[in-house]
Amino acid sequence: MDHIRVGEARIHRIEEWRGTFLTPQQLFVGFDDRAYASSKHEIPAGCLHLEDDAIEARLQSWVIEVEGRTIMFDTGAGNDKIRPGIPVFDRLKTPFLDTLARAGFQPADIDLVVCSHLHIDHVGWNTVLQEDAWVPTFPNARYVFPQADAHYWDPKNRHLFPDMVGEKVNEGFFEDSVRPILERGLADLISGSAEIAEGVRLDPAPGHTPGSSTLMLESRGEKALFVGDVMHHPLQIFNPSWNSIFCEDAANARVSRRAVLARAADEEAILIPAHFAGEHMVRVQRSAQGFRPAPL
Numbered sequence: 259m260d261h262i263r264v265g266e267a268r269i270h271r272i273e274e275w276r277g278t279f280l281t282p283q284q285l286f287v288g289f290d291d292r293a294y295a296s297s298k299h300e301i302p303a304g305c306l307h308l309e310d311d312a313i314e315a316r317l318q319s320w321v322i323e324v325e326g327r328t329i330m331f332d333t334g335a336g337n338d339k340i341r342p343g344i345p346v347f348d349r350l351k352t353p354f355l356d357t358l359a360r361a362g363f364q365p366a367d368i369d370l371v372v373c374s375h376l377h378i379d380h381v382g383w384n385t386v387l388q389e390d391a392w393v394p395t396f397p398n399a400r401y402v403f404p405q406a407d408a409h410y411w412d413p414k415n416r417h418l419f420p421d422m423v424g425e426k427v428n429e430g431f432f433e434d435s436v437r438p439i440l441e442r443g444l445a446d447l448i449s450g451s452a453e454i455a456e457g458v459r460l461d462p463a464p465g466h467t468p469g470s471s472t473l474m475l476e477s478r479g480e481k482a483l484f485v486g487d488v489m490h491h492p493l494q495i496f497n498p499s500w501n502s503i504f505c506e507d508a509a510n511a512r513v514s515r516r517a518v519l520a521r522a523a524d525e526e527a528i529l530i531p532a533h534f535a536g537e538h539m540v541r542v543q544r545s546a547q548g549f550r551p552a553p554l
């Protein structure tokens with residue numbers, strides 16, 4: 259599914275990368291075999307290879323057209339970025355901007371960029387390499403970053419966070435994909451909840467990173483909840499206590515995941531995470547055991 263309507267808003271999926279990515283046993287802290295055995299056959303099609311337990315994943319951004327605004331939510335891994343900590347994203351040359359153009363958008367059309375959190379695979383297309391300098395990809399955009407992440411991931415503050423989980427895997431992203439935006443005065447740093455455009459609300463969902471945020475889109479009574487990496491895979495709908503190995507704060511990540519699932523179920527919002535394969539989005543229902551995915 260590459261575009262849907264939510265009320266009068268339109269959502270377009272811009273895919274940058276696809277492939278298999280670890281097994282649940284490798285990705286999840288708190289994984290347990292019995293819970294996996296009872297949920298794996300109910301996972302939406304296309305998200306899990308049962309023969310070898312490989313997770314099918316996507317790296318995707320979302321363009322939201324609402325009330326005359328054109329918003330990009332998360333900006334992927336980017337091209338030409340040197341990524342020693344995670345070879346799969348090292349010096350990529352993907353046709354992301356061509357994919358964006360096929361969806362109907364030039365970089366100049368984007369007027370707001372929102373990063374759900376500051377991680378290597380959510381900030382990459384903030385900038386492009388131009389004559390050895392990293393410059394903003396979207397010349398007319400303001401950029402919204404969670405304030406807590408801008409503080410946490412700035413290498414200048416490294417000494418304040420001795421227990422950082424993602425230092426190695428995220429090496430380099432701040433200097434090539436965040437600082438160039440900050441230095442040009444193009445970023446709005448958000449803390450707490452904020453309405454960033456008509457019908458578009460950011461709310462804190464800390465844990466995966468300190469500043470992880472969700473975006474609620476509402477138009478004509480219909481809702482979509484973009485959750486970034488609050489969850490990586492539909493298995494976490496059945497098992498919300500399973501954190502990814504990339505979560506910085508385990509306790510808060512679990513609290514935020516349950517809260518987001520409850521909100522999607524109770525407000526009947528389509529749940530749109532960053533990395534789901536299959537249909538890329540789900541509805542969520544409450545069940546006797548907690549939560550379960552439901553058809554769109």
Ligand SMILES: [Zn+2]
Binds near residue numbers: 377
């Ligand atoms: Zn991610």
